[in-house]
Amino acid sequence: MHPLGNSLANPVWHALGTVQQHLNAGSQQLRFFAPDVAPFAGMENWDAAALHHFEANIPAQRRMYLMQETPVTIPSTLQVHLTVPLYQMICVDFQPTFQEHTLIPLTEEHIPQMLALTALTKPGPFLAQTIHFGSYVGVFDGERLVAMGGERLKVPGFTEVSAICTHPDYRGWHLARYILSQVSQQIINRGEVPFLHSLTTNEPALKVYQQLGYRLNRDIFFAIVEKHSG
Structure with a gap:
């Protein structure tokens, strides 16, 4: 493990308490993003008292995503939509792949295309204001956004690469590899370490x-997980 990587064991909690504290729509004890930015929530620990606080204070009828090293025993009063193991990976020996495609910085004018592409490819949660995480880039074929990626969670010294996806019509062009290389490079250029999360399968x-x-x-x-009203 990277010597500074302990914060990555609970990345949502640490991101919303440090680099991205301006995006914290919750409290200091229960941190989460605004509903149009990201669905992630974090707490410092998940003992019985913390779980009670979580259950009492998360917004009703809003799906909340938990992502951390320590498994959480979710109260039976909360609906569990999904539990799945992920791998967290960090870039330790960068071997980039660069191509001749032009990467375009993505701005708010591109949000409809970004939402359409992520809805089609499902790289993870992407919402109307997820772009506020910053540093999203895309490859276009004419006016059509065909691949994209960017940054998401940030803790001191580390930035997560996220939303790497390619339209099915353009698979085989190695665009995801290229975008991942470019986004990782811009993180490394800032003196930070890129990391990411992936399904183990x-x-x-x-x-x-x-x-x-x-x-x-x-x-x-x-x-x-989700809390129902009433």
Whole structure:
């Protein structure tokens, strides 16, 4: 493990308490993003008292995503939509792949196309204001956005690469590998370490990450939970 990587064991909590505290729509004890930015929530620990606070204070009828190393025993009063293991990987030996495609910085005018592409490809949660995380770039074919990626969670010394996706019509062009290389490079240029999360079953993606110099850092518990009103 990277010597500074302990904060990555609970990345949502640490991001919303440090670099991205301006995006915290919750409290100091229960941190979460605004509903149009990201669905992630974090707490410092998940003992019985913390779980009670979580259950009492999360917004009703809003799906909240938990992502951390320590598995959470979710109260039976909350609906569990999904639990799945993830791999957290950090870039330790960067081996980029660069191509001749032009990367275009994505701005608010591109949000409709970004929402359409992520809805089609499902790289993870992407909402109307997720672009506020910053540093999203895309490859266009004419006026059509065909691949994109950017940054998401940020803790001191580390930035997460996220929303790497390619339109199905353009698979085989290695655009995801290229975008991942470019986004990782811009993070490294700032003196930070790129990291990412992946489904443990996504073997094609895991192979690409390893070829670009990403290595397994830890297993991550991921869950989607919801509190119903009443």
